[in-house]
Amino acid sequence: MSDTHSATPILKLEGVFTNIAQYHILQGVDLSVPRGEVTMLLGRNGVGKTTTLRTIIGHWRAHKGRVLFDGEDITKLPTPAIARAGLGFVPEDMGIFGDLTVEENMTLAAVSGPIDQARLQWMFTVFPALETFWKKDAGTLSGGQKQMLSIARAMIEERALYLIDEPTKGLAPAIITTMARAIKELKDQGASILLVEQNFAVAKALGDSASVMDDGRMSWSGQMRDLTQNADLQERLMGLSIEAH
Numbered sequence: 001m002s003d004t005h006s007a008t009p010i011l012k013l014e015g016v017f018t019n020i021a022q023y024h025i026l027q028g029v030d031l032s033v034p035r036g037e038v039t040m041l042l043g044r045n046g047v048g049k050t051t052t053l054r055t056i057i058g059h060w061r062a063h064k065g066r067v068l069f070d071g072e073d074i075t076k077l078p079t080p081a082i083a084r085a086g087l088g089f090v091p092e093d094m095g096i097f098g099d100l101t102v103e104e105n106m107t108l109a110a111v112s113g114p115i116d117q118a119r120l121q122w123m124f125t126v127f128p129a130l131e132t133f134w135k136k137d138a139g140t141l142s143g144g145q146k147q148m149l150s151i152a153r154a155m156i157e158e159r160a161l162y163l164i165d166e167p168t169k170g171l172a173p174a175i176i177t178t179m180a181r182a183i184k185e186l187k188d189q190g191a192s193i194l195l196v197e198q199n200f201a202v203a204k205a206l207g208d209s210a211s212v213m214d215d216g217r218m219s220w221s222g223q224m225r226d227l228t229q230n231a232d233l234q235e236r237l238m239g240l241s242i243e244a245h
């Protein structure tokens, strides 16, 4: 890998505009996700974080601007092609099948073939509950276990970049710790991660860099530590919506 390659961000958004119905939701989003890092996507409720992730993965279409993955323009690719190119997505609503077992949910998530058993064993060390409830219907799991399954489905095949939308939302502290550890392990394996997270303690623990959105565009980008060390900046950028632990 050349120095030039490693310096290229794994993901770049250039002036992305996305409309939902008649609403102009993204209004010129610029975003750079460095390779091998956890990049936090932060901001108040309703500023466009989920829409940004959904535009990257192709659920919504940018009508202006470009999405570059590993230097390739993926703006107009269909979602399955974007996933095959190396992007994993964990939606906020989890996207699991309640009337299928944990095993069936995982099997369906491994789109390129049978589940890699070594990777599955690793997954069980990260999320032991999945092994315990392997034969149970996903619909009977607790909220935290469902969230673990949702992340495990995205992680079961190796991807260069994972987009993860509010994985700790509504979860108990012990499960939040498990989630944070899983994301850290993904990064340690060399993946890049773009993470939407409202829990500031988690953002602080995991984030290398951060981009803050306001009203459909980026209002600040920089190192996470520069944000954590500056309470005035946090207040100005994110106001009271952030849970400042």
Ligand SMILES: Nc1ncnc2c1ncn2[C@@H]1O[C@H](COP(=O)(O)OP(=O)(O)OP(=O)(O)O)[C@@H](O)[C@H]1O
Binding pocket: 020, 021, 023, 025, 043, 044, 045, 046, 047, 048, 049, 050, 051, 052
């Ligand atoms: N399907 C939709 N139809 C109409 N408006 C939508 C739809 N999805 C999102 N929006 C609107 O787009 C704006 C941005 O929503 P988005 O979910 O991207 O924000 P967010 O920053 O992720 O917020 P949150 O933190 O609350 O999840 C909001 O005003 C929202 O109401």
